[in-house]
Amino acid sequence: MRAGADNQCLDVLKTDMDLISVAISENPKFKQLLDDPVVKPPQKRKVMADLLEKRVHSLTLNFVNLIIRNRREIILSDVARNFIDIYEKSKGIKRANVVSAVGMDEDTKQQLQKQLNALFKADVQISSDVDPKLIGGFFVRAGDQQYDASLASALDRMRKTLIIS
DSSP states (O other), X not given: OHHHHHTTOHHHHHHHHHHHHHHXXXXXXXXXXXXXXXXXXXXXXXXXXHHHTTTSOHHHHHHHHHHHHTTOGGGHHHHHHHHHHHHHHHHTEEEEEEEXXXXXXXXXXXXXXXXXXXXXXXXXXXXXXXXXXXXXXEEEEETTEEEEEEHHHHHHHXXXXXXXX
């Protein structure tokens, strides 16, 4: 982070770390190559250079090479995720995952984002998923906080209340 701040390229490095994180999580063969102890570090550095050289900042490539040289490539995905978390925290960005019974249109997402921005006093980045089991409503998880406004949960609470009574 410090090198990126000194060179005023944190946004570029964050984009690079997003690219690396997605590449590792979505490509099992790529992850297998990084985790394979039989493949020697010079071979891994060559593969990474071939893949990343024209796509990422030189600081990112040097950092990846350092990780591989020190035989820590197995944690590259975690390092990328941690960098992204620190970057977002420093920029006041908070991530929220919204799960709804049906897909949300852009207007609904924007209204929800405005409400979450006000609630968390941060720039909230929303990702959304659909889960028909919710029946209706939605469920929001942002960090260690969650808000359940789903019909399925309301019905479950009502059922428990009726059973106890």
